[in-house]
Amino acid sequence: MNKASLLQPQYLSGRLLLAMPGMGDERFDHAVIAMCVHDEHGALGIGIGSPREGVTLHGLLNDIGIDPGVAPDVPIMHGGPVETGRGFVLHSLDWGGTASVAVAPMCALSASMDVLRAIAEGRGPSQWLVALGYAGWGAGQLEGEMRGHGWYAAQGRREILFDTPVAARWAATWRAEGIDPSHLVSQTGRA
Secondary structure, eight states: OOHHHHTSOOOOTTSEEEEOTTOSOGGGTTOEEEEEEEETTEEEEEEOSSEEEEEEHHHHHHHTTOOOTTOOOOEEEEOOSEEEEEEEEEEOTTOOOTTOEEETTTEEEEOSHHHHHHHHTTOSOSSEEEEEEEEEEETTHHHHHHHTTOEEEEOOOHHHHHHSOGGGHHHHHHHHTTOOGGGOOSOOOOO
């Protein structure tokens, strides 16, 4: 590896961000965030580790005037503390609307009503989850939090996103990285 490649920023789009124990912000306790955008301007991720209390897909669809049709009535994820009324759909790559953004290699991100209509009509993506809100960071903010041992960047795995029960996603992602989460501690040392 040459010196120039060592100086290139390491962006985290397409990865799963895991909250470290003891990070200090209880809003992100055991958080699992699918990183969708990360560049020199900042970062945006969608929380996939906890459902929004009392909010289901049928209720959301009814609230926005879409007949739930054949869509299952599943919980909506708490996507993050920013713009909690704004909806996002993380979905498999077998469906793409005009406003879908690939989050390689894990999934695609859509924020338009088209994907919700398609899900309700049974012509949407084969795998999906819906979230309200997002986690956002300004330029350099996430990098600073990572230096402070607030987050761990795991590989983006579709099976964690779509096939793992919500309550198990944090621990399952650590295990997929080869780390036993019971061995994690809430404080770091200094050498």
